[in-house]
Amino acid sequence: MSSPVDALTDAVAALAGVWPDEHVEGCEAGRLVEMNRLVGQVRRLVDAAAVQVASEISRQSRPELGADSLAKRQGHRNATVMLATTLGTTTGEASKLIDVGAATVPQLRLSGEAAPARHPHVGAGVASGRIGRDAAAAIIRMLDGVEQRVGSSRLDEAEEHLAAQAPGLDLPSLQRLLVRMEAHLDPDGVAPKEEDLRARTFLSARQDASGGVTLKGFFDPSRGAVVLNLVDAMVTAELHRQRDAETRGNGLPPRPIPEMQADALIAICAHYSGCTATNQTLPGATVVVRVAFDDLQSGAGVGLIDGIDQPVCISTVRRMAAGGGVIPAVLGGESEILDWGREKRLFTTAQKRAITTRDGGCIGCGAPPGRSRVHHIDWWSHGGRTDAANGCLLCDACHHLIHDQGWEIRIDGPGIAAAVWLIPPPHVDAARTPRPAAATSARMPEAAA
Structure with a gap:
């Protein structure tokens, strides 16, 4: 492989020839475009030189050399650390140089002969300054990933095509090309890859x-x-x-x-x-903002958003109340009790909002309303009524725990101002001392008024 140094020298000389005598600011457009092109060429040729040097440093720092390793003789743990230290970069970037070098630079055999590079087309592009280090690493990574499932002739054709297409592409555009090429080379691998991506999906x-x-x-x-x-x-x-x-x-x-x-x-x-057109009921999806009536009138104080620990100012409360999907819970006035007795099996939207306003979240662990549902305290199947006083917010885990372990729930008082208590079973607390609901016990005194 030809040395990139001569081409680098020529590129630097060309850059010096178009560089302004004083400063770049105010440079005419044509000269600026040419300077930018030559800077890119110089950078890629420097990459080419760095790849060859990194490859040889790695070869002379092989682990089997022990104390005779070049990196260790220079006071470094290995070739990667030596390159990162001397080039002023990260070990990840240094590893990339070594990997590109191992794939594109002819390697010396023990006999002293040079073995052909694994990826000669990419190697030629790097050495000539047409392909930069990052682009070369991306192409090599894709080709190596499908090597076991693709014939050598098809792989060579794909490498030649990619090496010809890569110059002039930014990395995102090159990555899109690589994704399509990978699917073309290995169509049977697309479905397993999709399954892997679905398994990785999270928020x-x-x-x-x-x-x-x-x-x-x-x-x-x-x-x-x-x-x-x-x-x-x-x-x-x-x-x-x-x-x-x-x-x-x-x-x-x-x-x-x-x-x-x-x-x-x-x-x-x-x-x-x-939205009323989704035909879905999502308990807790409505945002509830709690604020004391006096604070809302005076413009002082703060409010609380159910599920959010950080209080918000009154102006934020007013702004949120003006938007859709937000229920301002103004505390301190009379509370309406919404009761349906045995007429309805499921709690209505209005009841759920009232119960969410009262409980603030799961009464057992404090999970936010979005992860909780309204449950009957006295089971519907045991004659319980669908009344606000017979409903409470529980996440699924606490719902099972409370019913399986024999906890009781007590509500003292009317409407959203009611106090909710959890009464432990005797095997947890022999005195059965009532415990306040988790979400309401963490409220600010002003918001709980």
């Missing part, structure tokens, strides 16, 4: 130490497309509105795309929580 929604809500998730392609397409459509619509406003001369500064995406997701959830 974690939690509060952090500041009281804000952090979302982290991963979705398989078929279900993720539903989320991605809807959010993207809403962001695109906002971008069009911004463009139209700018055309009319009354546009505001553009917002960051991540902020638009967050607002799109919030809008979707807010719409669903108040």
Whole structure:
């Protein structure tokens, strides 16, 4: 393989030839474009040199050499640490250099002969400065992943095609090309890969130490497309509105795309929580905001959102109450008791809202309303009534625990101001001392008034 140093020298000289005498600021467009092209060429040629050097350092630092390893003689644990330290990068980036070198640089056999590179087409692209280190690593990773299931001739054709297509592509575009090429080479592997992606699908929604809500998730392609397409459509619509406003001369500064995406997701959830066309009942999906009546009038104090630990200011309470899917629970006035006796088996939406307002979450463990359901305290099958005073919020785990272990639930007082108590069985507490419901015991005194 030819040395990249001569080409690097030429590229640096060419860059120096177009570089302005004083500074880049204000440089004419044509020169700036050419400078950018040459900077990219220099970077890729530096990558090519780094790959060859890393490959040889790795070869001379093989574990079997022991104390004679080059890296150890230089005071480093291994070749990866030596490269990371001397290049000022991470061990992950250093490992990438070694891996690309091992796949694209001819390796010396014990006899001293050079063995051909495993991926010569990618190697030629790297050495010539047409393919950078990261692009080469991505191509090699895909090809190695299907090597056992694809014939050598097809693999070689695919490598040649990818090496020709990679120059000029950014990494996301190259990754899309690799995904399609992988499916083309190994169509039987698509279904197992989809199954793996479905198994990895998750969404974690939690509060952090500041009281804000952090979302982290991963979705398989078929279900993720539903989320991605809807959010993207809403962001695109906002971008069009911004463009139209700018055309009319009354546009505001553009917002960051991540902020638009967050607002799109919030809008979707807010719409669903108040939508009557879904034909689904979701206990706890309605957001309940608790605020003392005096605080709401005065504009001072704070409110509490069920399921969220961080209190919010009165202006936020008012803003949320003006939106859909939010029920402001103003405490301190008279409470309406909603009773249906034996006429209905299931609690109505209004009853569920009232019980959620009273309990604030699972009375056993404090789980938020979204993970709890309204249950009959005295079972319907045992003659219990579908009244607000005979309902409470329980998550599934606490529901089974309370009924299986013989706990009792007592409600003292009317409506949403009632106190909810859990009475343990004798084997837990011989005195059977009532314990306050978990969610209500953690409320601020102002909110529990």
